[in-house]
Amino acid sequence: MTTSVPKVLLIGFGGVGTIVSYTLEHLGRAEVVAVARPSTFDKIANQGYRIESVDYGTVEKYVPSKVVLSGKEAVEKYGPFDYIVITTKNIPDISPVVDMLEDCYSDNTAIMLIQNGIGIEIPIYKKYPKATVLSGVTLIGTTLYENTVKHVARDDIKFGPFINYNLSKESQVAKCKKFVEIYSNENNSTEYEENVKLTRWRKLVYNTAINTTCAIVNLDSGRVELFGGADSVLRPAMEEVIATAKSEGVTLPASLIDEMIRGADGVYYPPSMLIDTRNGTYIEHIVIIGNVVKIAKRNNVPVPTLTVLNNLLKMIQMRTMEQNGRFVLPEKRPTPEDHYQIEYLD
């Protein structure tokens, strides 16, 4: 590993993160320092992950160049970084991305968010007005099981700059293009797409409608369709996403709806949010649907379907929080006179 290649701090070493890390490192194009939790440190740093990849074949044992326990440690030992790449789920109500940047942020380090959702750059801009925030939207299918990453659907990824108007556009574009350069190879499908809004809204047509509905009714996308939900819920929801995108200056073709519904044909595909609710883990409802509803309201776009789905998902997230012990409710259900407020324990 030479010091001439870009240095990347990677936060989020799951199914996506592992493939991103391997992609960056295996051709010697970047040096990756991965942040692990104490509970996963030994696994990542010593045992390594086995990768079974549709793009890269089988890698018996992959360990990133460096593994640390915090962004702070990373910067102190190996900084400064050219990029901080974040591949965690984006869950502002549980683990805000901006908190992850606390100890490792610098105006000179570009932040690459390989995450779902819309509006995910805003909390970062609010705290760091000079931040360069880049967008990565991937259609990858990859999952971490214990010590094995099964990467089953090609990494089809679009990068672009979110554009911070406090900075020169050129520097942001340059940093993004440089990342595309180190990421792109003959095995994946990497694209530079300057219209980040287009890329993100396009994927939201899927996520905002299908992910959410599947999670709420506890059915994969195949069953949702066979049980009548494609017409009764998914289509109206997708139409509302397309209308909201339009109000943001992004024109998406109506044909996208059928394309998305037919996207997983032949497979009873469980979208990520369904996997989350089945596993009792937190959902990305804020960035996938909450922010869409917020934008729609701001732009006076009626989104009755999304509004209901969003409000149901908010309750489902609270259900998971209670199950995970983030708060304990009083034994007797409070009445309004009690002026009870939920107290979060962490």
Place this chain on the structure above:
Amino acid sequence: MTTSVPKVLLIGFGGVGTIVSYTLEHLGRAEVVAVARPSTFDKIANQGYRIESVDYGTVEKYVPSKVVLSGKEAVEKYGPFDYIVITTKNIPDISPVVDMLEDCYSDNTAIMLIQNGIGIEIPIYKKYPKATVLSGVTLIGTTLYENTVKHVARDDIKFGPFINYNLSKESQVAKCKKFVEIYSNENNSTEYEENVKLTRWRKLVYNTAINTTCAIVNLDSGRVELFGGADSVLRPAMEEVIATAKSEGVTLPASLIDEMIRGADGVYYPPSMLIDTRNGTYIEHIVIIGNVVKIAKRNNVPVPTLTVLNNLLKMIQMRTMEQNGRFVLPEKRPTPEDHYQIEYLD
């Protein structure tokens, strides 16, 4: 038991049915013939149920006068009946009430539906244009656990005739009032309320909004409120029910909304539909919300919230059907070219 008292055929011997049966019989005011399934016959006919009732105290062993295995057997052995009382859940997509009447219907036997929902008399009128169908709406809290019925909230019940315009109103009113007479006692709250629509729509404000939402998000009504759902989902849903009721000529006060939300204060109350989804049993979504949406559409009342809740519940019912083996999906998810239709096995 003398033969001078009315003869009642009772279908549905669960939490509600047992209390209804006991109420009718314990003062010698009716003779009840209960229909049991083969699987529950011995329990009901021989072992009997223990009743722990807020209204009637503890009854160590209650067995109805007669127990049979079908409406046919009942009519052949003990008919004709003055009343057929139905206290099952009303689930037209699984076990239509009209099918239960197949072998025991007679124009001279009044049908008393002690069930939730709206539009439940219509399938009966369609098949039996000369039927007398009566309505019973109870706010009772009672559950059958194994061999014990725990009756925890007073039987507060309103009876009235649905009014079949093919028949004289007087005869229908008389049959209903006669039932009120044999049902009413000093321990329950029995009322004759001729405005059946009012009684039913009033209860729907609760059921259509709270039952459904709790079932969908898998949370009791207390948690739905504490997690923000009372304002975000229940209120809009209830407003839509009230608007739909108004379109049917039933004016309900807006104050009902808070009354319903506060109805179970102090208790994390799991409504019946939530208990159903938790137990993996079928839900009464058609009569509780599906028919409300249908009526709203017919009357041009916008019900965006109810529409989404209803469409989600339809999928949840299909999920239960699949779990219960009512159909088996093809191993590979069908595409539109397959023209696949679900084949129901019974």
